[in-house]
Amino acid sequence: MNSLSAQKDRLNLLNRSSEETAVKFVFLDFDGTYAEDGHVPAEHVAAVGAAQRNGHKVFLCTGRPLSGLGPRALQANFDGLVCAAGGYVQIGGTVLRDQRYSEALTRRALEVLDRYEGVYILEHPEYVCCTASGEARLRELFRTHTDMLDRLKVVDSLATVRPSKITVLFSDRPIREVAAEIGPEVRAMPGSVEDLGTVSGELQLSVVDKFGGIEAVLAHIGASPEAVVACGDGLNDLEMVERAGTGVAIAGGNPDVIAAADIVVPGPRELGLVTAFRQLGLIE
Template identity: 40%
Template sequence: RTPHPAPRTGGSMPARHCVFIDFDGTFAAHGVAPPQHADAVRRARSAGHTVLLCTGRPASIVAPDVAELFDGMVASAGAYVRVGTDVLRDTRFPQELGRRSVEILQGHGVAFALEAPEALYCTPETAARIRAGVGSPQPGLAGGVGRGPQDIVDAARTPADLASCSFAKISLWGSPVRVEQLAEEIGPEVGALPNSIAQDDTSSGELHLREIDKADGLRQVAGHLGIDLTATVGIGDGMNDLGMVRAAGTGVVIHGAPAALREAADLEVPGPAEHGVLIAFERLGLL
């Protein structure tokens, strides 16, 4: 990919752009976004640009005050796409594949949550583990948007039969086997990624439909809005952002992102604590 020739300032980009922003590690740290990021999104939208959240999280764990900042969202890493009140996509695991996934995870004794736009489905034991992980807000993000782990706690549901639930993606923790091995056991339809929230835990991860990617959501939204892909911006920090960054007209990554992501990007900015999204918007002339 040819690097961006120079930082852009002062509205030098074409009149209307569509911006897709990852949440964890990009827009927010530990589930809380700095107020400077929220303000940057409001200002960009006021300037005529369309801004969407593009996250691996399901819509059910996106806080209402976060969701209302944006024109819509690409959630569950591309499985759920909403622009305004229009839901363009809501793709779930096929029923038998979902049941097989649950049975294999339970057979290995894995703690997991089935992610759907309406809720997180898990066992009572996993729900208790999620509740135990709720801590105090991170320093330096006072007054930010989002409630950190509390958003996850509030979405948790404990149905009697997990295998009958409809879901789009799976998050898991404390797996005794590699996440990639779990995906192989479930079947070729399923891919594996490191967990975008708990990156420091090598036993954590995400299982997703292999055919689904954030890039699909980006393309679908751009088509729905009649915006050329050259007028799209993708901002992310993890491997589930790679397709989005590659597909976008301008790719932006966070310092410290994996090498493959950095190679695909046009611009690098700091993380949420240093207001990287604001810096990106300023350099790209979106404000």
């Protein structure tokens, strides 16, 4: 079967209800769940393919922007992508959601961050960007996830960029204080890429969460949350693990996520998703 026919068949399956096909819709966090330090175990890639061959649909559901997903992240042929912690959703060539900062909110966020000597990246669906003055510091601080920096765009001004999310690697104030000063439109979340303490993290739109992105997928394909399997380890995975039909947490992850989960499995180094898929009957 040629690739075009395979894509059409996949979309046809996606448009059937889970009640009719017994399909499970599996949503995988990337950093700390599907991958470790940007590395995806071959066994995880194989497990995704095996689950799909068994008729299930598997989606990447990550805090990273679309532009932050390189070839390693997309080795598996995912049925769709939920990016920017639920702010950007894409199935095939169709964009279901693209929620971003307004220009006014961007300007206010940058004013606060610059006041506190912030080192940060603006995450846009097409690129991640910073100014030339911040690039060297970013490369120094962004220790492990160089795949993100491979797609870094250096620009003269960030004021007109409308990001999905802002990742802060350093500031003179704790990230929660920074978010509070910017205003209620944003909330501070722990960083999913680097953990540099309380002065780092992610400034996420308050109206965005991963389960909201999942709901956009479910509305598009006509499925219910009961058919969802959500797998994650961080605080930005809490809503989806709580509200999915089956929640899977990663051992050593956020305690609230672990408490909300139906099952807990090891991390990527121990091939935890292979364990989860087998326990849930998604693969042999």
